[in-house]
Structure formats: structure tokens, C-alpha cells
Amino acid sequence: MTPSATLEIVTRFGTFTVDPDDIVTFAHGLPGFERCRRFVLVSAPALEPFTCLHGIDASEPSFLTLDPQRVVPGFHTPLADADRRRLGVEREEALLWLAVVHIDDATARVNLKAPIVINPRHMAGLQVMNADTTYAADHPLDRD
Amino acid sequence: MLVFTRRRDEAIVIGDGIEVRVLRTGKDAVRIGVTAPHDVPVHRREIYDAVRAANQSAAAVPVASLAEVAARLRLHPQLEPVE
Numbered sequence: 001m002t003p004s005a006t007l008e009i010v011t012r013f014g015t016f017t018v019d020p021d022d023i024v025t026f027a028h029g030l031p032g033f034e035r036c037r038r039f040v041l042v043s044a045p046a047l048e049p050f051t052c053l054h055g056i057d058a059s060e061p062s063f064l065t066l067d068p069q070r071v072v073p074g075f076h077t078p079l080a081d082a083d084r085r086r087l088g089v090e091r092e093e094a095l096l097w098l099a100v101v102h103i104d105d106a107t108a109r110v111n112l113k114a115p116i117v118i119n120p121r122h123m124a125g126l127q128v129m130n131a132d133t134t135y136a137a138d139h140p141l142d143r144d
Numbered sequence: 145m146l147v148f149t150r151r152r153d154e155a156i157v158i159g160d161g162i163e164v165r166v167l168r169t170g171k172d173a174v175r176i177g178v179t180a181p182h183d184v185p186v187h188r189r190e191i192y193d194a195v196r197a198a199n200q201s202a203a204a205v206p207v208a209s210l211a212e213v214a215a216r217l218r219l220h221p222q223l224e225p226v227e
Contacts, residue, residue, distance in 0.1 A: 013210060028185055031196035033203070049214055049222075061203040064210075070219045085182050102202040103213055111202070114195045127199075129191050137198055143218045 009040055011054050011062050016042045023056070024118050024125045027086065031114075031127060033061040039125070041118075051098060053116065065098035071110055071141065077133055079117065086126055087119040096120055101141070113137040 006017045022041045029036050036055035043051050050064040068075040075097070079089070089095065096118040100111045112135035118125035148156055155165035161181045168175035178186050 012206070027183065030199055031192055032199040047210060049217070049219055050210065061199070063199070063202055064205075066219070067222060070222055073220050082182060082185075086185075100199065100202045102198070103205050108213055108217060111195075111198050114198065126185075127195060129187050129195055131188060131191060137194065141217045141219070143216055 007040070009042060009054055009056070011042065011052055013052055013062075013064070014044075014046055016044050016047075016052075018042055021123075024053075024123045026125050026127075028126070029058075030061070030116075031129075033059060035059070036061055050101060053098060053100075064101040064103065065116065066101055066110055066141075068097050068099040068110070068112055068115055071099065071139060072112065072135070075112065075135070077112075077115060077128060077130060077135065079128065083117070083126060083128065087117065087124050088122045089119055093119070093121060099139075102138070108141040109138040110141055111137045112139045 006019055009016050009018050018040050024039050024041060026037055026039060028034060033055060035058035038056050039053050040056055041051055042054055047064075049070065050066060053063045053065050055061040079087075079095075087095070098116040098118070100114075100116065102109045102111070113133050114127050114129055114137065116125055116127050150156065150166045152166055152169055155163050157163050161179075162184065163177075163179040165177045165179070166174060167177050180186055
């Protein structure tokens with residue numbers, strides 16, 4: 001098999017080379033960016049400890065994300081049956097969870113209330129919207 | 145906006161395969177059942193709007209130095225990276 005051609009992705013955090021296999025499809029985009037259906041997962045030493053979720057359609061939104069386990073060990077949020085079907089989750093398979101990070105001059109916060117979940121087997125993702133989670137949408141990340 | 149009067153157990157049909165049914169009525173709240181195809185996401189308006197606002201705000205953040213930000217975070221070690 002010939003290796004697939006790499007893509008050069010220009011983000012506001014720098015320019016990175018990614019593999020087309022790292023493209024995730026969000027069938028309905030993300031709330032606020034409904035017309036951007038394809039995002040690429042960018043991991044690089046320069047981005048550590050974040051993973052950049054960079055849109056490659058429409059307005060090309062770009063997010064910094066974190067593994068929620070690194071914020072709250074044992075993080076768990078239920079996935080509704082409808083969402084499992086949308087992602088093609090067939091059994092207890094490993095899913096990739098990402099929490100959207102918000103940074104300003106004073107604080108860094110992470111949205112644990114509406115995490116992004118990706119089924120790596122299909123590279124399909126969605127943002128979970130829970131009505132009754134106890135996790136915060138603005139969980140603080142800074143040291144005290 | 146189309147406006148309907150519906151009683152308990154009555155429904156409206158939207159397009160192909162979406163049904164909105166009144167299950168129970170109360171003084172200040174109405175319990176509604178939505179039947180929709182699997183590929184049609186259904187959300188509570190205020191939750192969707194809150195996530196949209198949070199996403200737009202997160203995507204708009206200008207970042208000067210990631211290393212500087214990362215240094216001040218309180219994070220736990222990564223246990224099992226997902227392949």
C-alpha cells in the first residue's frame with residue numbers, strides 16, 4: 001500500500017503536517033460551526049499538552065482540546081443510544097474524548113459539560129449535549 | 145411561525161418521519177415526545193445555544209504563547225493514550 005499524501009494545515013498556533021487519516025467527520029458540524037463538517041486532529045510537540053481540532057471546511061474554526069481524563073481523572077459522561085448509533089459504536093470500543101479549551105489573558109477553562117467524542121474506527125465525531133451532567137462548561141484549569 | 149393548538153396525546157408531523165407529540169400538560173410545563181430519524185439530532189434550544197456560544201468563544205481566542213499557557217495548567221498525567 002502506498003502511503004497517503006500528507007496535508008499541510010495552517011492554524012493560528014502554527015503550521016503542521018497531518019495525515020489524511022486524521023480527518024474526522026462531524027455529520028452536523030459543531031454548534032456554532034454547523035457548515036464545517038470535516039476537522040483534522042493535530043497533535044504536535046509544539047501544541048503539548050493540547051490537541052488542536054482544526055476545521056478544514058467553511059469558516060475553518062480551530063479549537064484547542066484536552067483529554068478530559070487529564071483534567072478530572074475518571075471523567076465519564078454517558079453516551080445516548082442515538083449518539084452511539086450516529087458514531088457507529090457497536091460494542092464497548094475505545095472512544096476518543098476531547099474537551100474544548102477556552103483561554104484568555106487571565107484564565108484557562110475547559111468545557112467538560114459538552115465534550116467531543118470520536119469513534120476512531122469510523123473517524124466520526126459529535127459534541128455531546130447533556131441536559132443533566134454535573135460537569136461544568138467552564139471548569140478552571142489554572143493552578144491556584 | 146406556524147401555531148397549533150394540540151391536546152394531550154395529539155401530535156404534529158414535520159416533513160418525512162418527524163413527529164412531535166404532547167404527552168402531558170401541566171401548569172407551567174408541557175411534556176413533549178419527539179420521534180425523528182436517527183440522523184436528525186434533537187436538542188433542547190437553551191442547551192444548544194449555550195454550547196454554540198462556548199464554541200464560538202473558544203474558537204475566537206487569540207493565543208500568544210501556548211507554552212506559557214501550558215505551564216500554568218494543573219493537569220493529571222496521561223494514562224492510556226487512545227490509538
